[in-house]
Amino acid sequence: MNNPREILILSGKGGTGKTTVASSLAKLINKKVIADTDVDAADMHIMLNPSLIEEHSFKGRSKAFIEQDKCNQCGLCHSKCKFNAIDKLDNKYIVNSFSCEGCTLCYEVCPTNAIVMEEEEAGKWYLSKTDFGLFVHARLNPGAENSGNLVSMVKHQAKQTAIKNNIDTILIDGPPGIGCPVIASLSGANTVILVTEPTVSGVSDLKRIIGVAQNFKPEIAIVINKFDINTDISKQIDDYANNNKIPILAHIPFDKCIVELLMEKRTPIESNDCPEINKEIKSILNYLGEKHDN
Amino acid sequence: MNIAIVSGKGGTGKTTLATGLAYTINANYIDMDAGEPNGRHFLDPEISKSIDCEVMIPENTDKCTYCGICANKCQFSALAVIEKTKKFMLFDDLCHHCGLCVEVCPVKDAIKEISKSIGKINSGIFNKQKNINFVEGVLKIGETSSVPLLEQIKSNLVKEQLNILDSAPGSACPVVSVIEAADFVVLAGEPTPFGLNDLEIVFELVKAMDKPVGLIINKYMGNDLLHDFSKRENVPILGTIPFDRSIAENYSKSINIAELQSKELKHISENLLKLTGYHYE
Numbered sequence: 001m002n003n004p005r006e007i008l009i010l011s012g013k014g015g016t017g018k019t020t021v022a023s024s025l026a027k028l029i030n031k032k033v034i035a036d037t038d039v040d041a042a043d044m045h046i047m048l049n050p051s052l053i054e055e056h057s058f059k060g061r062s063k064a065f066i067e068q069d070k071c072n073q074c075g076l077c078h079s080k081c082k083f084n085a086i087d088k089l090d091n092k093y094i095v096n097s098f099s100c101e102g103c104t105l106c107y108e109v110c111p112t113n114a115i116v117m118e119e120e121e122a123g124k125w126y127l128s129k130t131d132f133g134l135f136v137h138a139r140l141n142p143g144a145e146n147s148g149n150l151v152s153m154v155k156h157q158a159k160q161t162a163i164k165n166n167i168d169t170i171l172i173d174g175p176p177g178i179g180c181p182v183i184a185s186l187s188g189a190n191t192v193i194l195v196t197e198p199t200v201s202g203v204s205d206l207k208r209i210i211g212v213a214q215n216f217k218p219e220i221a222i223v224i225n226k227f228d229i230n231t232d233i234s235k236q237i238d239d240y241a242n243n244n245k246i247p248i249l250a251h252i253p254f255d256k257c258i259v260e261l262l263m264e265k266r267t268p269i270e271s272n273d274c275p276e277i278n279k280e281i282k283s284i285l286n287y288l289g290e291k292h293d294n
Numbered sequence: 295m296n297i298a299i300v301s302g303k304g305g306t307g308k309t310t311l312a313t314g315l316a317y318t319i320n321a322n323y324i325d326m327d328a329g330e331p332n333g334r335h336f337l338d339p340e341i342s343k344s345i346d347c348e349v350m351i352p353e354n355t356d357k358c359t360y361c362g363i364c365a366n367k368c369q370f371s372a373l374a375v376i377e378k379t380k381k382f383m384l385f386d387d388l389c390h391h392c393g394l395c396v397e398v399c400p401v402k403d404a405i406k407e408i409s410k411s412i413g414k415i416n417s418g419i420f421n422k423q424k425n426i427n428f429v430e431g432v433l434k435i436g437e438t439s440s441v442p443l444l445e446q447i448k449s450n451l452v453k454e455q456l457n458i459l460d461s462a463p464g465s466a467c468p469v470v471s472v473i474e475a476a477d478f479v480v481l482a483g484e485p486t487p488f489g490l491n492d493l494e495i496v497f498e499l500v501k502a503m504d505k506p507v508g509l510i511i512n513k514y515m516g517n518d519l520l521h522d523f524s525k526r527e528n529v530p531i532l533g534t535i536p537f538d539r540s541i542a543e544n545y546s547k548s549i550n551i552a553e554l555q556s557k558e559l560k561h562i563s564e565n566l567l568k569l570t571g572y573h574y575e
């Protein structure tokens with residue numbers, strides 16, 4: 001079969017409503033594999049109540065470790081390390097594992113072979129079952145390197161799961177920012193939905209994330225969340241999108257009901273309390289559905 | 295003294311609180327969310343200096359024998375060398391600028407390091423009467439890692455002054471870099487299941503790095519999620535900001551929270567200074 005279509009939810013700025021939109025779509029789209037690539041602050045599992053099928057260890061790069069009995073305190077590793085990851089404490093050289101990037105330079109230059117590289121677990125990835133479909137998610141150990149690699153692993157596993165089960169759509173809740181986990185999420189994405197908000201910060205971040213996303217040439221669309229907290233800036237986003245030929249799929253109003261439902265771990269579409277919001281979220285679905293038929 | 299503001303989840307109020315605190319106590323504001331720097335919108339700084347942050351990337355010279363040792367030893371798969379066709383290829387977005395390739399190359403001067411800009415560090419002042427410093431890192435679009443930028447900002451911080459470090463969301467390398475520099479960490483918490491989940495992850499990191507910590511509860515709606523967290527983990531609450539549509543509206547216009555909630559910001563500042571033991575004029 002063909003590669004499944006990857007629909008990725010991104011935002012640039014954090015807290016604009018990626019996971020709310022993604023979990024709502026997860027509950028509305030018929031047949032899909034769901035993935036969460038916000039691996040260092042994953043939240044989608046909270047809304048999907050997954051039951052675990054598989055758990056896998058994710059190994060990071062090996063990190064340096066100094067065997068003190070072999071070390072002659074020459075300090076070469078300390079002076080050559082570009083990451084300032086080797087501290088001198090009480091006449092001993094010690095690797096700060098938070099700063100070590102595992103480049104092996106110290107291992108290569110040590111004249112007494114006192115440095116060993118040790119493999120470390122950087123996180124875990126999971127395959128779970130939910131009421132809404134199979135779900136691939138992960139947890140990066142706090143402070144661990146390799147968030148981009150773990151993202152690629154989650155995406156790879158989601159794709160394998162989709163192919164194996166003959167499912168042609170993967171819905172992905174992405175990370176904030178523009179750095180390595182975002183770039184790893186974008187690789188191979190077919191449709192990118194950017195959830196933004198009409199704030200000065202939101203617009204600034206929206207333009208930056210569009211710049212990053214365009215390098216990967218996906219189909220891009222925008223959702224404006226909390227659109228009515230500043231209708232002037234909302235209008236600016238509408239105009240900006242128009243000028244750049246980016247469709248705007250929904251204008252979601254600011255409403256306490258989203259937060260109140262979130263407290264009960266429910267999405268707006270599972271309630272009749274916010275009809276306005278439901279209508280807007282369903283128009284995102286229509287857009288995705290239309291494209292499906294093509 | 296460096297006070298870092300972190301949250302795990304995005305959009306919980308890091309920049310709102312960091313700029314509000316800097317404004318209230320005349321502290322230097324340092325924007326270390328280089329992917330999405332937004333502090334400038336709330337402090338209206340006058341930028342007087344903008345420098346490139348440069349990293350070193352390898353390039354081969356005519357002395358290169360295409361033996362491929364550099365590519366074999368690179369831990370980041372950033373190099374490919376093909377002996378047959380005499381090709382030396384660098385995938386520069388994978389390069390971590392560690393210098394290993396230069397070190398392990400068996401031929402003298404076959405690889406040289408050239409500089410490449412990954413973004414800018416802008417600095418200036420935001421309070422004209424008092425000359426309070428404003429610094430921000432801005433990562434270039436398409437670059438993957440802001441850490442070298444953050445390290446360069448850190449190396450220029452004046453320890454004797456009070457610096458508020460505004461962090462990126464999450465709990466990965468850029469956040470580690472910020473917490474490392476901190477003498478005290480403020481958690482900007484949002485009392486929702488998402489906010490709590492991500493706060494617990496970043497709190498685990500703060501604990502592992504052995505930093506003193508306090509909590510500000512933002513967008514408070516009357517539930518106990520974060521109060522319970524504070525009791526459970528023994529993290530003092532510095533203050534509380536209510537969930538309020540007008541705060542969101544004012545945020546959208548980049549109005550500094552210290553102008554709207556001056557009493558609460560003063561209260562938080564006093565608690566913070568008491569806990570950190572820092573004295574300011």
